[in-house]
Amino acid sequence: MKTTIDQVKNHLDETVTIGSWLHNKRSSGKIAFLQLRDGTGFIQGVVPKSAVSEEVFELSKTLTQETSLYVTGKVVEDSRSPLGYELQVTDVEVIQEAEDYPITPKEHGTEFLMDHRHLWLRSKKQHAIMKVRNEIIRSTYEFFNQEGFVKVDPPILTGASAEGTTELFHTKYFDEDAYLSQSGQLYMEAAAMALGRVFSFGPTFRAEKSKTRRHLIEFWMIEPEMAFMDHDDSLQMQEEYVSHVVQSVLQNCKLELETLERDTSKLENIKAPFPRITYDDAIQFLKDQGFDDIDWGDDFGAPHETAIAEAYDKPVFITHFPVEIKAFYMKPDPDNPNVALCADLIAPEGYGEIIGGSERIDDFELMKQRYQEHELDGPAYEWYLQLRKYGSVPHSGFGLGLERTVAWIAGIEHIRETIPFPRLLNRLYP
Ligand code: 4AD
Ligand code: MG
Numbered sequence: 001m002k003t004t005i006d007q008v009k010n011h012l013d014e015t016v017t018i019g020s021w022l023h024n025k026r027s028s029g030k031i032a033f034l035q036l037r038d039g040t041g042f043i044q045g046v047v048p049k050s051a052v053s054e055e056v057f058e059l060s061k062t063l064t065q066e067t068s069l070y071v072t073g074k075v076v077e078d079s080r081s082p083l084g085y086e087l088q089v090t091d092v093e094v095i096q097e098a099e100d101y102p103i104t105p106k107e108h109g110t111e112f113l114m115d116h117r118h119l120w121l122r123s124k125k126q127h128a129i130m131k132v133r134n135e136i137i138r139s140t141y142e143f144f145n146q147e148g149f150v151k152v153d154p155p156i157l158t159g160a161s162a163e164g165t166t167e168l169f170h171t172k173y174f175d176e177d178a179y180l181s182q183s184g185q186l187y188m189e190a191a192a193m194a195l196g197r198v199f200s201f202g203p204t205f206r207a208e209k210s211k212t213r214r215h216l217i218e219f220w221m222i223e224p225e226m227a228f229m230d231h232d233d234s235l236q237m238q239e240e241y242v243s244h245v246v247q248s249v250l251q252n253c254k255l256e257l258e259t260l261e262r263d264t265s266k267l268e269n270i271k272a273p274f275p276r277i278t279y280d281d282a283i284q285f286l287k288d289q290g291f292d293d294i295d296w297g298d299d300f301g302a303p304h305e306t307a308i309a310e311a312y313d314k315p316v317f318i319t320h321f322p323v324e325i326k327a328f329y330m331k332p333d334p335d336n337p338n339v340a341l342c343a344d345l346i347a348p349e350g351y352g353e354i355i356g357g358s359e360r361i362d363d364f365e366l367m368k369q370r371y372q373e374h375e376l377d378g379p380a381y382e383w384y385l386q387l388r389k390y391g392s393v394p395h396s397g398f399g400l401g402l403e404r405t406v407a408w409i410a411g412i413e414h415i416r417e418t419i420p421f422p423r424l425l426n427r428l429y430p
Contacts, residue, residue, distance in 0.1 A: 139248035154184030159380030357398025
């Protein structure tokens with residue numbers, strides 16, 4: 001009977017056949033151990049010379065790494081393996097014998113691995129990261145569906161820039177100019193006025209010339225937008241969302257977190273509420289810590305974010321940034337119009353900003369004034385201003401960067417390993 005590695009637990013003492021690849025192998029004169037993988041997981045196949053035909057034993061000893069196989073054997077318990085089961089092999093059928101595989105169990109340099117990303121994805125660690133990524137996506141849909149959100153898909157080709165014009169990817173749209181979306185937010189605001197609570201999940205693009213372990217050129221963002229929700233309501237939604245995702249990964253990715261050697265004790269107490277600190281207090285805190293390279297009005301760099309994060313064992317909201325260093329659509333605080341009703345959520349352990357969000361300007365006249373200050377005009381922006389004319393309401397939203405969230409939860413040093421095929425500065429292949 002054909003099955004998959006994640007299902008062997010339901011076939012104890014039965015003989016099953018698994019379509020798989022040879023991940024690794026060890027053998028002696030009397031026994032061969034085949035490390036098999038099939039996408040759903042990893043299992044060891046044991047081939048004792050005494051229990052199989054001469055032909056099967058000889059074949060098992062000569063199999064090359066990544067050869068595709070149908071392996072047949074009896075499922076038995078094995079308390080030493082992370083899976084808890086192994087396969088007592090009775091038959092091996094080669095589908096395709098792999099040529100010399102470039103990625104051996106030895107260490108390889110980063111550039112080499114990145115050039116072979118199409119193969120590197122098969123490794124145990126990369127497999128585990130992709131499974132964590134998938135669980136974050138799955139639990140994101142689960143959370144927002146439970147909370148009554150409707151999934152809405154904003155366009156990728158746009159005429160407008162939501163997050164400033166310096167990092168836009170330009171393309172021709174027949175005779176017009178167009179850009180790859182930096183954020184779906186402006187469209188999500190329109191959708192929130194139609195559907196109340198909405199969220200999007202899609203690729204976004206930033207032509208950032210920065211080469212850091214936190215920046216991708218193409219990354220995936222989850223962008224919820226909520227009518228009748230103010231800044232504080234939004235912070236509450238954010239902390240509940242992030243808690244749900246972390247707890248889901250802890251519950252459903254135990255094997256993967258073990259493979260990644262993630263210290264899960266640091267994730268267990270990630271539960272709402274999260275601490276909040278104002279921008280003003282954050283600046284003061286940094287000065288007290290001895291940072292003399294930052295003043296009121298500056299944006300935080302990675303070392304600043306890390307220093308702030310280290311003061312807490314949960315993600316921390318930095319709120320009320322100066323209006324000048326934030327996007328044009330953010331609502332000024334009525335009590336102090338120099339600062340915006342906004343927050344960045346900083347992940348613990350130095351993983352940096354994972355969410356940016358704010359309450360949006362809902363007043364037509366104020367938005368018009370912002371348009372003038374930011375020189376926004378033309379058909380790409382007219383429609384967005386119009387939203388403030390027809391039943392405008394208080395509304396808020398935020399964007400969570402998927403890859404930075406994967407990096408944090410999986411405990412991955414560099415963001416390039418958190419997306420199947422990263423687009424980085426100077427890297428378009430594979
Ligand atoms: O803070 P950002 O630029 O916010 C927005 O785009 C808003 N329009 C979102 C909204 O309110 N709907 O980006 C949001 C998040 C950041 O916190 C970060 O996690 C991630 O997107 N991000 C990046 N991730 C990887 N590589 C990059 N170059 C990123 N730029 C932003
Ligand atoms: Mg931001």
